Amino acid sequence: MQTPAVRRPRSLTADLVQALGDRVRDGRWPAGSKLPTEGAIMAEFGVSRTVVREAISRLQAANVLETRHGIGTFVLGQGEATTFRIDTATLQDVIGVLELRIGMETEGAALAAMRRTAENLVAMRAALEAIGSAIRDGRDGAGADFQFHLEIARATRNPHFAQLMATLGGSMIPRARLDRTQPATAEREAYLRRVNAEHENILQAIERQDAEGARAAMRTHLANSKERRQRAAAQAVRRG
Template sequence: MDTTSTTLKKPGGLAVQLVQAMTEQIRSGRLNAGDKLPTEAAIMKDFGVSRTVVREAISRLQASGWVDTRHGIGTFVLHQSEHPSFRISPEHMGTLREVIALLEFRISVETEAAALAAVRRTPENIAELQSALSAFNSAIEEGRDAVAADHQFHQEIARATQNHHFTDLMNSLGAGVIPRARISSILSSDPERQNYLRRVNQEHESIYNAIAAQDVEAARAAMRTHLANSRERLRKSDPDST
C-alpha cells in the first residue's frame, strides 16, 4: 500500500481535497479493496492537515461508499461491488434545514430498524451494541465528541435487523450523518457539552435496553424519541430552520 505524501493547500477546501486525493489513491490501485487506511496521525503527517480535516474526509469517503469504518479495528477500502446502492452525498447535508430533513427520513427508517432488531438480534449483536455504548461513555469522559461511537451504535442496530438494506443505508450515510457539529455553537462550555452527550447516551441506553429485552414496541418508541429529540435540538439551535 502506497500513500504518497502530499501537502494540501487552500484552507477552505482541505477536506474536499483530501477526499479527492484519497479517492484517486483508491482508483489508481495505490489503496486496494480490503486495505486498511493509515491511522489519523499518519494521514495528518502525510497530507499536512489537522485531525478535524482527516475525520471530515473519512466521513465523506464513508458517505460516498469508498470506505467502511469498523469500530475498534480501523477503516477499510471497500470493493466496488460493496458500494451502497443508496447514497446521500455530503452536499445533501450542507445546511441545517437539510440535516433536519435527513433526520425526518431517519425517523421513519430507523424506528422500524429498531423494532426489527428487537426481534432478530443475536447475542453477538447485543455485545456489539454494548461495545458502542462503552465507546460513547469513554468519549464523554475523555472530552471527545463521540461521533464515531454514536454512528457505530446506529450501524449495529442496522446490522441487528439481519437485513442488509438497513446496513447499506447506514454505511452510505457515514459518520457525517451525526449532527453534532450543528449545535456546537449553543454548547458554550465543556460541562454543557458533556451534559448534552450524556442525554444522548441515555437515549441510546433506552434503545439498547428495549432491543436486549426484545420489546418491539419499546424499541420502536425509544428510537423515535431519540431521533425526534435530535431534530428538536437542531431546531432550537437555529429557529430560522423551522
Template sequence: MTAEAENSVSPSAGWRRRETLSSQLVRTVAERIRVGEYPKGAKLPTEKALIDEFGVSRTVVREAIANLRASGLISIHHGIGAFVRQDAGVTPFRLSEESLVAVEEIVKGLELRIGIESEAAALAAHRRTEADLEAIRQACAAMDTAIRHASRDTQADFDFHCAVASASQNEHFYRIFSYLGETLMPRMRVQTNDISDAMFSGHLGRVNDEHRAVLQAIEARDADGARAAMRKHLSDSRDRMVERLRYDK
C-alpha cells in the same frame, strides 16, 4: 393583474416565492401570535383549517408546526391539538431566513432518519446476535468516555447508530445509514465549541440515556419498544438541535 385584484387574492398567493412554504407559514403564524391574533394559551387552528386557509399540503403544515414547537412558541397536546405557549414571546422569535433553511434541513433529515432507523431498530430486536449487542454496548461505553471528557468527537454516536442498523441483518439499512448518518447527523453539522464542557457533557448524557433505552429494548427482543425508543431519540434530537439554532442567531 391590477393592484386591487392583487390585494384581493388569498394570503398564500402573496407570500414571497423565495421562501419555502413551511418557512412562510412559520413566519405568518409567529406574527399572529406576536400581535395576539392567536392569544397565549389558545388552541391553534386545526391542520385542515391551515391547509384550507393557506392552500398548502399537510406535510408543509406539519413541518411548520414542528418548527414552531421547537422555537418555543407552541406546545403539542397529543390527541387534542397545538396550543400557543403561555411564555410565547418571552424570548423574541427572530430566526433569519438562513436559520429557517437550516432548521428545515434538520427537521427533514431527521424525519427521514426516523422512518429508516426506527424500523432498523425493530428488526434488530428480532434478529440481533450477541456480537451485535456487544457492538451496541461498546458504542454506549465509548459515549460514556466522551461524556467524562466532554469530547466533541461524534464517532461514538455514529458507531451506535451503525451498530443498530447492522443488527437488523439487512445490509441495505446499514448502507443507507452509513450515507445518511454522515450527511444528516445534526451534531456533525453544528459547531459546539462555544458550549461549556459541563453543558455539553449533560447533553451527551441525555443522548446516551436515549441510546441505552434503544439497547435495552433490543436486548429484550422488544421490537415495538425498540422502534418507539429510536423514534423518541431522533425526535428529541431534532427538537434539541432546532432549539440550539434558534438561540445561536
C-alpha cells in the same frame, strides 16, 4: 430564513473513504486481498484510529470491505455505486435528515430487536461505552454516536439499512455538523449524558428483543433531537 452552519473542510473520514475506495477501484487492492493493519493506515494517512474505523465501517456497509474477526479486513469488491448524497449545511437540512431518520431508524430498531445476535450487542455496547468515554474526556462523541446507529442498522440483517446509513455518514449526527464550535460546559455535558441515556434505552429494548420498545425508544430519541434543532432554528431566526 435558513441559518448556515459553520463551514468546515471535507471530513477526514470522507477523505479516507475516498482514498481507500480508490485503491479498490484502481486494482491496487483486488477482491480477496487483505488490507494493511489499522496502525499502518493511521501512519500512512496521518489520521486517528477512530477515523480509520469509521471509514472501514462505511466501506463495509457499502459491500466494499469485510472484516473477519481475529483475521483482518478484506476486499469484497467495488460495491454498489450511488449518486445519493445528503447535505447538512443548515439547521433546516439537519431537521430534514432527522425526519428521514425517524421514518427509517424506528423500523430498523424494531428489526434489530428481533434479529440481533450476541455479536451485534457487543458492538452496540462498545459504541455506547466509547460515547461515554468521549463525554468524560470533554469530547462530543459524534463518531461513536454514528457507530452506535450503524451497528443497529447492521443488526437488522438487511444490508440496505446499513448501506443507507453509510451513505448518510457521520454528518447525520446533528452535533457533528452544528455543535463542535460550542465550548465544553457542565450544561453541554449534561445534554450529552441525556442523549446517551436515550441510547441506553434503545439498546436495552434491543437486548430484551422488545421490538415495540425499541421502536418507541428510537422514535423518542430522534424526536427529541428534532425538537432541539427546531428550538435552535427558532432562536436563530429571532436573533437574525
